[in-house]
Amino acid sequence: MEYKINFIRNSYIRFAEAHKDELINAFWDRVSKGELILRDEVRKFEDTLAKYTNTKYGIGVNSGTDALTLSVRALGIGPGDEVICPAHTFIASIYCIVANGATPILVDVGPNELIDPERIVSAITEKTKAILPVHFHGKTCDMDRIMLIAAKNKLFVIEDAAQALGSTYKGQPAGSFGDLGCFSFNTPKLLGGWGDGGGIVTNNKSLAEKLYLMRNHYNMAQSSIRREDFPTPEIVEWAGKSRLDEIQAALLNVKWKYFDQLLARRKEIADIYCKGLQGLPFKLPEYNEGDVIQEFIIRVLDSDTRESLKNYLAENGIEIMIRETTPNHKVKNLGLENFNLPITESISKDALRLPCYPELYNEEIEFIIQKIKDFYYKEQEIVIE
Numbered sequence: 001m002e003y004k005i006n007f008i009r010n011s012y013i014r015f016a017e018a019h020k021d022e023l024i025n026a027f028w029d030r031v032s033k034g035e036l037i038l039r040d041e042v043r044k045f046e047d048t049l050a051k052y053t054n055t056k057y058g059i060g061v062n063s064g065t066d067a068l069t070l071s072v073r074a075l076g077i078g079p080g081d082e083v084i085c086p087a088h089t090f091i092a093s094i095y096c097i098v099a100n101g102a103t104p105i106l107v108d109v110g111p112n113e114l115i116d117p118e119r120i121v122s123a124i125t126e127k128t129k130a131i132l133p134v135h136f137h138g139k140t141c142d143m144d145r146i147m148l149i150a151a152k153n154k155l156f157v158i159e160d161a162a163q164a165l166g167s168t169y170k171g172q173p174a175g176s177f178g179d180l181g182c183f184s185f186n187t188p189k190l191l192g193g194w195g196d197g198g199g200i201v202t203n204n205k206s207l208a209e210k211l212y213l214m215r216n217h218y219n220m221a222q223s224s225i226r227r228e229d230f231p232t233p234e235i236v237e238w239a240g241k242s243r244l245d246e247i248q249a250a251l252l253n254v255k256w257k258y259f260d261q262l263l264a265r266r267k268e269i270a271d272i273y274c275k276g277l278q279g280l281p282f283k284l285p286e287y288n289e290g291d292v293i294q295e296f297i298i299r300v301l302d303s304d305t306r307e308s309l310k311n312y313l314a315e316n317g318i319e320i321m322i323r324e325t326t327p328n329h330k331v332k333n334l335g336l337e338n339f340n341l342p343i344t345e346s347i348s349k350d351a352l353r354l355p356c357y358p359e360l361y362n363e364e365i366e367f368i369i370q371k372i373k374d375f376y377y378k379e380q381e382i383v384i385e
């Protein structure tokens with residue numbers, strides 16, 4: 001059906017319309033010069049990413065999934081090793097461990113819906129090699145505790161910051177705490193590109209050097225980028241290919257210019273929602289200082305209410321996304337079914353995402369708020385004091 005307010009698509013369309021000339025020029029610049037693979041725009045993007053996250057090196061890759069998978073591999077983690085991560089995340093955070101032949105040890109989240117540091121401690125064994133915290137929905141994990149646990153137990157930390165570009169924990173950017181920080185520039189992400197894209201940041205020179213090679217068949221001589229910083233290696237290893245395209249980087253470099261504005265607008269939208277939806281019988285999201293807004297998720301009473309609210313809004317032309325239906329560890333055939341994670345499971349029953357992107361018009365947000373109120377006042381006959 002045709003929605004009046006779609007869940008995300010208008011975000012890309014409206015941004016592109018508003019910046020059409022700049023985007024076309026960026027595209028045409030690369031195409032007309034024949035500069036398509038690992039050239040200046042990728043370099044510029046990587047430098048911006050490093051600077052923005054207050055790290056030394058940025059490595060552009062093809063997706064957030066690849067960023068994570070290459071990170072696990074670069075740290076030498078493989079068969080027989082365990083990596084601790086939350087189940088309440090996008091499946092890629094777990095896949096990157098499995099893809100390297102290692103074993104994911106899933107732990108539950110705390111009431112803030114982020115990995116619970118105390119549960120990390122109980123999950124550590126002599127096989128544990130790394131902790132993989134996920135800064136989910138723009139909220140940063142308790143990095144003081146996590147870094148302390150990692151140091152005490154000599155574990156690597158790989159941050160999944162795919163949903164947290166621009167968020168900070170006690171003033172320090174997400175992605176800059178661990179050995180490696182991973183980002184996604186996939187279309188619906190905070191800095192969403194026009195298709196797939198990913199990035200890794202690190203302060204560790206040898207890891208950076210390794211990753212620049214690993215994204216390109218271990219062959220740096222093929223391209224001009226990063227050659228002067230990192231000499232062609234003597235030892236060559238098997239590696240696949242995962243490069244950020246020049247065209248994609250050029251378009252993303254245009255979007256960077258507006259990124260802080262876009263983040264501020266997301267905050268504004270979250271505030272309008274929070275104000276307008278106060279007093280209704282569901283849990284509103286809670287944000288800490290430094291968090292960014294990747295999603296606006298409310299927790300309704302139960303899955304039946306969630307379904308009827310979703311349908312009611314759909315009838316009124318508002319598209320709603322329910323992603324948390326089956327928690328990752330309950331998905332059949334993935335071999336994760338032995339984990340028992342009550343908080344993760346409860347989130348999957350009642351979490352509902354409202355449209356939340358910078359390009360939404362205020363009238364649209366107000367319309368959504370009004371329709372949610374109508375649902376509770378009229379449909380559910382709830383009396384609000």
Ligand SMILES: *Cc1c(COP(=O)(O)O)cnc(C)c1O
Binds near residue numbers: 163197
């Ligand atoms: C999107 C996402 C990824 C994967 O990024 P892709 O670019 O889609 O491959 C990994 N982790 C989290 C938490 C994500 O949201």
